[in-house]
Amino acid sequence: MIESLARLLALQDRDQKLRNLRLEMEELPNARAAQESQLAASAARLEASKSRLRAIEVERKTLQTEASAKRATIERYKAQQLQTRKNEEYSALAHEIAVGEKAVSDLEDRELELMEEAEALAPSLQAAESEYAADKVRIEKALRVLDAQGPNIEELIRDLEAARSEAAQGIDESLLATYERIFQNKAGSAIVLMENEVCFGCHMKVTSQTALEVRAEKHIVHCPSCGRILRLPD
Ligand SMILES: [Zn+2]
Structure with missing residues (x-):
């Protein structure tokens, strides 16, 4: 391999590591x-599970308050019933009491439904709680790992930058500029293998003339299709 290509290849190795980091x-x-x-x-x-249970609790309290107000009214009607001597008033009160008792029974039915719903939700709340607890532990650990990675990567980058400028020394300026331009434009692959007369960068067959020039190893040869620098397998 010609020396300038060997130097470029060593540089590319560092540049690729730097790029990945x-x-x-x-x-x-x-x-x-x-x-x-x-x-x-x-x-x-977790919050969604909890909030439905809280809403159920609020509705139950409201139902209980309504039911006890209705019961108090019923008690009042019953007391009035004991005191009245008028048949008409007595049966009007009896009707009110019946309506009130039906209302209390409806409120109790609705409360029972809510209690059943809350009971049915309990396992899913428990599942959401343990899932959240497990997620929290796992994710906090992952975040600590990520936080530790930053400074480590920065240090590796600093070391590689030093090694990179060392590797760039002694390379012809215009060749270096060409290489850097290709490296930039071709997402970190400026020098690629040519095997069976195919460029490994763009996978196009190169001309026989280009293949001959690469094999001759006399100067830097570019792929006619993609412009990358071609090299022979080791
Ligand atoms: Zn190519």
């Missing part, structure tokens, strides 16, 4: 946000 670094906030939104969704599921 920088991508990982960029992904960290997204990864963090994804974990946080999972935890929020789990908390929302």
